Amino acid sequence: MHKLIVSLPTNREFEGSLTLEEENGRVLAGPFPVCGLADRAAAGRHGNPSGHALLPFGDTPLGRYRVAGIQATGPRTSLPAEQFGPHGVIVLTPTAGDAALADANGRFCIVIQGGTLAQGRRLRPTNGALRLTDKDQRTLVRTLRRSRRPCVCECVTAAQSASVRTVAQAVPYESVDPPVSVAAVTLPIAAATAIFFVGDRFSPGQGRSRRSAGPSFRLAAGGGGASAAGGGGYGSEPDIPPDPAASAAAAADLTSTAADLATDNAADYAVSGSVTQCSKFVRDFATTFVGSDDPLPELQGQVKDQVSALASSSDWTALDYKTDQQAALTQAQADANAGKLVVVAWVNPSKTDTDTGHIAVVVPNPPSTASPDGTVASGKWGMDVPYIAQAGKTVTPKTPLSYGFGQDKQATLQIFVRDK
Numbered sequence: 100m101h102k103l104i105v106s107l108p109t110n111r112e113f114e115g116s117l118t119l120e121e122e123n124g125r126v127l128a129g130p131f132p133v134c135g136l137a138d139r140a141a142a143g144r145h146g147n148p149s150g151h152a153l154l155p156f157g158d159t160p161l162g163r164y165r166v167a168g169i170q171a172t173g174p175r176t177s178l179p180a181e182q183f184g185p186h187g188v189i190v191l192t193p194t195a196g197d198a199a200l201a202d203a204n205g206r207f208c209i210v211i212q213g214g215t216l217a218q219g220r221r222l223r224p225t226n227g228a229l230r231l232t233d234k235d236q237r238t239l240v241r242t243l244r245r246s247r248r249p250c251v252c253e254c255v256t257a258a259q260s261a262s263v264r265t266v267a268q269a270v271p272y273e274s275v276d277p278p279v280s281v282a283a284v285t286l287p288i289a290a291a292t293a294i295f296f297v298g299d300r301f302s303p304g305q306g307r308s309r310r311s312a313g314p315s316f317r318l319a320a321g322g323g324g325a326s327a328a329g330g331g332g333y334g335s336e337p338d339i340p341p342d343p344a345a346s347a348a349a350a351a352d353l354t355s356t357a358a359d360l361a362t363d364n365a366a367d368y369a370v371s372g373s374v375t376q377c378s379k380f381v382r383d384f385a386t387t388f389v390g391s392d393d394p395l396p397e398l399q400g401q402v403k404d405q406v407s408a409l410a411s412s413s414d415w416t417a418l419d420y421k422t423d424q425q426a427a428l429t430q431a432q433a434d435a436n437a438g439k440l441v442v443v444a445w446v447n448p449s450k451t452d453t454d455t456g457h458i459a460v461v462v463p464n465p466p467s468t469a470s471p472d473g474t475v476a477s478g479k480w481g482m483d484v485p486y487i488a489q490a491g492k493t494v495t496p497k498t499p500l501s502y503g504f505g506q507d508k509q510a511t512l513q514i515f516v517r518d519k
Contacts, residue, residue, distance in 0.1 A: 382399070
């Protein structure tokens with residue numbers, strides 16, 4: 100069983116620390132700075148001016164919790180990303196200690212959340228939750244999703260503050276306490292029936308992991324890429340049906356992976372001379388998203404090597420682009436929206452040592468009234484195209500495919516979907 104260890108100082112005006120460990124003490128994530136302070140003004144409005152942890156809107160109660168699961172945040176949810184972060188909240192249900200006493204007073208659960216930082220990048224108070232930075236929250240959520248074990252949380256008093264940094268205090272914050280219902284948890288970490296979360300579906304008992312989300316840092320490196328010209332970079336059946344909530348979470352992982360690499364780490368994939376870093380970008384993207392300790396073997400090398408390996412791999416399915424281009428492009432967007440890893444590539448017929456083609460990852464785009472399938476109309480291509488993340492002349496987390504691949508490459512694209 101995995102364990103979250105939260106050490107909070109006696110003076111909650113200082114940061115504490117949060118670490119996720121295995122049974123043997125090996126650290127899986129963290130330590131991360133964490134805030135366990137409740138906003139005193141909000142607490143006062145709810146009859147708890149001292150922020151007593153046993154009462155609603157008070158500080159985070161110490162004690163033992165069970166990690167019940169992950170609840171989605173952001174658009175189309177009741178938990179705004181500005182307050183709770185874009186990567187979901189981790190729901191904790193009390194089992195012992197002050198946490199259980201607080202439960203008797205209506206604090207049926209607390210959450211670990213992200214949210215906008217205050218001035219000086221300081222963590223803001225909550226209404227009794229634990230707050231991490233959005234970046235740390237993303238890492239923690241992904242690591243829990245990757246886990247095949249139940250998880251408990253021990254919230255204890257630190258012998259001394261883990262940090263000399265104080266949290267923000269003059270930033271008002273008021274939501275509700277508790278902010279979610281345990282019954283509304285969409286992604287349980289593990290259940291008593293040994294159903295384990297494995298990415299794009301759930302697998303009972305000893306079912307093998309099909310996909311698991313990776314950490315937010317990149318684990319891969321390597322050469323290979325396409326020239327700016329070659330890249331055109333203008334700027335097996337499932338054993339059980341996919342779970343909609345798990346698919347939505349996997350799609351969110353695709354989006355956050357794209358932002359992590361193409362926004363937060365864009366400099367790592369900048370054009371070097373006339374050579375783009377598209378192969379490296381896709382390799383790192385897949386490694387991060389899948390949660391592998393090593394790069395996927397089929398994505399080693401340059402574009403020509405990657406396409407050859409993808410075409411022969413039993414882990415990937417090639418969409419029939421030659422027969423019906425529009426159907427394949429629409430399917431690529433649908434698969435990405437369902438949380439599947441989709442790669443689109445063009446092999447340069449006149450390849451050189453530094454220019455073997457261009458490769459990118461299809462990223463989710465929610466359906467809308469204007470676009471029921473999430474694609475976007477391309478005048479140059481004369482059809483609807485999916486969105487991609489790429490490292491071409493520009494490094495971008497989301498752009499129409501026709502922007503990354505010139506019209507001269509339209510006829511010979513290849514699209515691959517990862518099945519596991």
